[in-house]
Amino acid sequence: MTQWVYIEDVADHVGEKIEIRGWMFNKRSSGKIHFLQLRDGTGFIQAIVEKSSVDEEIFQIAASLRIESSVMIEGIIREDKRSPYGYEMDVKNIEVVQIPIEDYPISKKDHGVDFLMTNRHLWLRSKKQFHILLTRNEIIRAVREFYNLKKFVLVDTPILTGSIGECSGEVFDIEYFDLGKAYLAQTGQLYLEAAAMALGKVFNLGPTFRAEKSKTRRHLTEFWMNEAEMAYYSSDDNMEFQEELVSYVVKKVLERASDHLMAIDRDLKPLEKVKAPFPRMSYDEAIKLLQKKDFDIKWGDDIGGDEETGISEEFDKPVMVYNYPRNIKAFYMQPDPSNPEVVLCNDMLAPEGYGEIIGASQRIHDPDLLVERIKEFNLPVESYDWYIDLRKHGTVPHSGFGMGIERLVAWICKLDHIREAIPFARTIYRIHP
Amino acid sequence: MTQWVYIEDVADHVGEKIEIRGWMFNKRSSGKIHFLQLRDGTGFIQAIVEKSSVDEEIFQIAASLRIESSVMIEGIIREDKRSPYGYEMDVKNIEVVQIPIEDYPISKKDHGVDFLMTNRHLWLRSKKQFHILLTRNEIIRAVREFYNLKKFVLVDTPILTGSIGECSGEVFDIEYFDLGKAYLAQTGQLYLEAAAMALGKVFNLGPTFRAEKSKTRRHLTEFWMNEAEMAYYSSDDNMEFQEELVSYVVKKVLERASDHLMAIDRDLKPLEKVKAPFPRMSYDEAIKLLQKKDFDIKWGDDIGGDEETGISEEFDKPVMVYNYPRNIKAFYMQPDPSNPEVVLCNDMLAPEGYGEIIGASQRIHDPDLLVERIKEFNLPVESYDWYIDLRKHGTVPHSGFGMGIERLVAWICKLDHIREAIPFARTIYRIHP
Numbered sequence: 001m002t003q004w005v006y007i008e009d010v011a012d013h014v015g016e017k018i019e020i021r022g023w024m025f026n027k028r029s030s031g032k033i034h035f036l037q038l039r040d041g042t043g044f045i046q047a048i049v050e051k052s053s054v055d056e057e058i059f060q061i062a063a064s065l066r067i068e069s070s071v072m073i074e075g076i077i078r079e080d081k082r083s084p085y086g087y088e089m090d091v092k093n094i095e096v097v098q099i100p101i102e103d104y105p106i107s108k109k110d111h112g113v114d115f116l117m118t119n120r121h122l123w124l125r126s127k128k129q130f131h132i133l134l135t136r137n138e139i140i141r142a143v144r145e146f147y148n149l150k151k152f153v154l155v156d157t158p159i160l161t162g163s164i165g166e167c168s169g170e171v172f173d174i175e176y177f178d179l180g181k182a183y184l185a186q187t188g189q190l191y192l193e194a195a196a197m198a199l200g201k202v203f204n205l206g207p208t209f210r211a212e213k214s215k216t217r218r219h220l221t222e223f224w225m226n227e228a229e230m231a232y233y234s235s236d237d238n239m240e241f242q243e244e245l246v247s248y249v250v251k252k253v254l255e256r257a258s259d260h261l262m263a264i265d266r267d268l269k270p271l272e273k274v275k276a277p278f279p280r281m282s283y284d285e286a287i288k289l290l291q292k293k294d295f296d297i298k299w300g301d302d303i304g305g306d307e308e309t310g311i312s313e314e315f316d317k318p319v320m321v322y323n324y325p326r327n328i329k330a331f332y333m334q335p336d337p338s339n340p341e342v343v344l345c346n347d348m349l350a351p352e353g354y355g356e357i358i359g360a361s362q363r364i365h366d367p368d369l370l371v372e373r374i375k376e377f378n379l380p381v382e383s384y385d386w387y388i389d390l391r392k393h394g395t396v397p398h399s400g401f402g403m404g405i406e407r408l409v410a411w412i413c414k415l416d417h418i419r420e421a422i423p424f425a426r427t428i429y430r431i432h433p
Numbered sequence: 434m435t436q437w438v439y440i441e442d443v444a445d446h447v448g449e450k451i452e453i454r455g456w457m458f459n460k461r462s463s464g465k466i467h468f469l470q471l472r473d474g475t476g477f478i479q480a481i482v483e484k485s486s487v488d489e490e491i492f493q494i495a496a497s498l499r500i501e502s503s504v505m506i507e508g509i510i511r512e513d514k515r516s517p518y519g520y521e522m523d524v525k526n527i528e529v530v531q532i533p534i535e536d537y538p539i540s541k542k543d544h545g546v547d548f549l550m551t552n553r554h555l556w557l558r559s560k561k562q563f564h565i566l567l568t569r570n571e572i573i574r575a576v577r578e579f580y581n582l583k584k585f586v587l588v589d590t591p592i593l594t595g596s597i598g599e600c601s602g603e604v605f606d607i608e609y610f611d612l613g614k615a616y617l618a619q620t621g622q623l624y625l626e627a628a629a630m631a632l633g634k635v636f637n638l639g640p641t642f643r644a645e646k647s648k649t650r651r652h653l654t655e656f657w658m659n660e661a662e663m664a665y666y667s668s669d670d671n672m673e674f675q676e677e678l679v680s681y682v683v684k685k686v687l688e689r690a691s692d693h694l695m696a697i698d699r700d701l702k703p704l705e706k707v708k709a710p711f712p713r714m715s716y717d718e719a720i721k722l723l724q725k726k727d728f729d730i731k732w733g734d735d736i737g738g739d740e741e742t743g744i745s746e747e748f749d750k751p752v753m754v755y756n757y758p759r760n761i762k763a764f765y766m767q768p769d770p771s772n773p774e775v776v777l778c779n780d781m782l783a784p785e786g787y788g789e790i791i792g793a794s795q796r797i798h799d800p801d802l803l804v805e806r807i808k809e810f811n812l813p814v815e816s817y818d819w820y821i822d823l824r825k826h827g828t829v830p831h832s833g834f835g836m837g838i839e840r841l842v843a844w845i846c847k848l849d850h851i852r853e854a855i856p857f858a859r860t861i862y863r864i865h866p
Contacts, residue, residue, distance in 0.1 A: 004665070006584075006633070008584065021664070021665040021829070022633075023630070023827045024827075040633055040664075041586075041629070041630075041631060041632040041633020041634065041664060042584065042632075042633050042634075068826045068827040069827055070827035070828060070829045072665075097827070097828070097829050097830075098827055098828045098829070100825060100826045100827055101800065101825050102825045102826065104826055119819075120627075121624075121627035121819045121820075121822060121823060122627075122822070122823075122826060124627060124628055124630075124631035124632070125630065125631040129631070130631060130632065133586060133588065133628075133631075133632060134586060134632075136587070137586045137587045140587055141577075141581060141587070144574075144577065148574060151439075151441065151475065153474075153566060153567060153570045154569070154570045154573055154574070155566065155856045156640070156657055156855065156856060157856065157857065158655060158856075158857045158859055159592070159640050159642075159655060160605075160642075160654070160655050160859050160864060161864065162864045162865040162866075172593075172607045172609075173607065174605045174606065174607050174617070175605075176605075176864055177644075177646075177861045177862075179862070179863075179864050182864050184607070191554075191856065191857055191866075194553075194554035194555075194557060194866070195557055195566075195856060196474070197456070197474075197557075197558065198474060198557035198558040198562070198563060198566075199474040199475075199557070199563065199566060199567075200439070200455075200473055200474020200475050201474065201475075202474075206639060206640060207589070207592050207639060207640065209592075209593075211610075213610075221593070222591060222592060222593050224589055231454070231473075231474060232437070232454040232505075367534065386552075386554045386865075386866035387554075387866075389554060389555070390554060390555075392533060392534050392535045393501045393533045393535065393537055393555060394456045394457075394501040394502055394503035394530070394531055394533055395503060395530070395531045396454070396503045396530050396531070397530075422589065423588045423589060423590065423591075423624065423628060424590065424591045424624055426591055426593050428610045429610075429612070430612075431593060431594065431595045431609055431612050431615050432595040432819075433595075433624075433627070433819035433820075
């Protein structure tokens with residue numbers, strides 16, 4: 001039996017007769033030759049069927065193949081420097097698994113976004129989506145690898161929760177047996193804080209839900225987020241850690257996925273500059289910069305998407321904006337001892353106009369102050385009973401952050417819209433497929 | 434400034450003065466000496482405060498420390514073969530972060546499960562939970578590592594879905610904007626099948642939801658599951674892959690977490706036997722075995738938890754039971770060509786009575802047969818439009834499986850109940866903390 005080999009491994013089989021199992025995504029033909037473009041999920045290769053070197057039956061089979069036919073093809077691998085893939089196959093035999101029973105709906109012509117999203121289950125087969133998903137795979141692998149290197153413990157936080165994290169934006173709720181409503185987590189932070197008091201340095205990486213009616217290119221209703229929480233970390237320690245994390249991820253992606261990035265025409269040069277330390281700018285400085293750039297903004301206003309773009313385009317690395325006014329940030333952030341009107345926090349804004357990829361802060365560790373702030377924000381103190389409890393039994397200063405995985409993917413791949421950064425995007429208009 | 438060192442790294446600092454930042458979880462005292470048991474989330478160490486070698490103030494501080502006090506302690510590291518931790522610290526200085534403002538509720542005496550689960554945010558600090566969570570961390574790391582080695586692509590499947598996977602058991606639903614009901618995914622399998630046609634070999638690892646009213650020691654309403662899907666894999670290929678995966682994970686856990694397993698008195702010998710190949714037994718053979726063991730079961734019945742225990746206790750490795758009757762398995766499973774009354778599938782049962790950890794099958798790839806089975810199971814064909822679509826555009830034989838992470842953790846750690854295998858368990862009676 002001929003050996004089944006994945007296309008990514010054909011370089012190890014030059015001169016050998018092997019079998020490729022995959023799909024034909026394109027074909028060019030003349031009277032005497034068929035050029036079959038094959039993919040198998042690991043790569044692409046051209047398989048050549050010459051009338052003079054196969055049985056007539058095989059040549060006719062090649063003629064009958066239509067786009068997305070599934071085939072098992074035997075042939076001999078040959079290096080070919082002219083081929084974009086570096087190797088070609090001289091076909092000896094073709095076994096058809098299926099010739100599609102309907103015309104493949106996705107062609108090379110421009111389709112509307114809605115059409116492509118409706119056919120997402122097929123659109124995934126397109127080259128650009130292939131390269132994005134392989135890059136996403138390497139990004140998440142690098143994130144997890146970094147936490148392993150730094151000896152963090154994975155703590156998967158619950159999705160179904162009674163108490164609500166940030167209480168900002170809207171949340172999805174469900175009926176939970178006889179216990180009333182449960183909510184889909186907007187963050188695992190509160191749980192990670194509990195775990196950090198047990199395990200020191202902890203992280204999660206899981207799906208997160210926001211029922212916001214945002215329709216921007218930066219928002220999904222379901223997205224993946226990495227959060228980390230570190231006992232005894234100050235806000236400065238936190239910023240240093242974030243720099244290291246993002247630098248590591250970009251470095252590893254450049255090592256392992258630059259072929260994929262180049263295949264989608266991503267210029268690598270801006271990514272090569274992403275090395276710690278990153279520029280830092282206080283909120284005060286950011287407001288002055290934005291005012292100088294004619295943004296209509298004053299001290300105390302939140303920094304929105306357009307403003308983030310305005311700041312980040314001044315730098316060729318991610319920039320960290322720190323110490324925002326307390327009134328525009330979450331209740332749990334630690335006040336700056338030198339200026340209680342601001343809190344010890346930072347956002348990290350990605351360059352090239354991508355804006356916020358990380359939101360971070362030192363957390364309040366004093367139980368009385370925490371309760372005071374919960375009340376000030378009109379949140380129900382009783383929902384935070386166990387969270388407050390953490391501050392009663394050996395509370396310590398601690399810091400953490402959340403990093404949006406799809407925003408990271410969108411920036412690294414330089415995508416126009418975040419919907420291509422996740423296998424099956426969920427937006428306010430889309431739950432299908 | 435004295436260097437902050439994690440307890441796991443003290444071996445590199447013997448003879449040096451360092452600082453440990455953590456919590457005091459226990460204390461023994463005499464008139465002249467305090468033995469402080471410290472933890473910092475990375476390990477445990479005894480810090481010794483001798484009246485004769487510190488200022489009186491420091492000695493008094495040590496005297497005042499209560500369980501779970503948070504402290505930053507300076508001292509000199511010394512190797513001590515008599516100590517269970519191998520090293521001790523001779524204390525020079527103590528900075529108290531907080532002496533708990535309430536008595537720590539978890540003592541050494543036996544608490545009821547409900548009390549411990551209500552205090553899960555603190556219970557995580559207990560030694561057994563520490564060791565379980567660190568083992569869980571290594572288990573998940575090894576699972577992901579194996580997929581990377583095998584060049585699988587991570588495809589995170591959506592939690593919010595329109596169509597429903599298995600339709601078995603009950604599902605949680607939410608109102609999704611103007612689109613009606615959405616469901617929390619019971620499986621990502623259907624999405625992975627789409628992705629396998631694009632990327633060949635894919636996997637996910639994420640939270641999964643079952644609104645079943647099961648109250649067994651094997652059930653959670655929210656649990657983590659790893660699923661994989663492989664294009665062009667037969668049911669036999671699938672079983673071989675599962676064997677390799679589970680063998681790899683157990684091997685890596687033994688390499689990296691055996692200290693944690695031994696600390697919770699897990700006998701390592703049974704785990705050391707977990708090496709591929711695993712015994713295989715057809716459903717027919719399993720029924721005969723159970724009948725011989727006096728179970729009240731006949732051909733066509735499902736194999737429940739007690740029966741799984743009955744089978745798995747016959748083997749000292751995981752056992753794979755294959756080819757169940759079609760009527761007790763899901764609609765999408767491929768019939769056995771040699772006997773259409775059974776389907777090409779397998780469950781993997783963990784030894785030592787733990788039962789099912791994997792459910793697997795070859796999937797139907799013929800579009801007509803798939804539609805026929807959907808109707809036979811009284812499922813709405815229109816909900817499966819895109820899933821059927823996959824069979825029209827280059828369908829291929831393919832196989833996959835789902836592995837319950839907490840069941841894997843419970844078995845490897847030999848836990849009595851699955852609720853300790855996840856940081857914050859969700860059961861039908863518990864959504865808090």
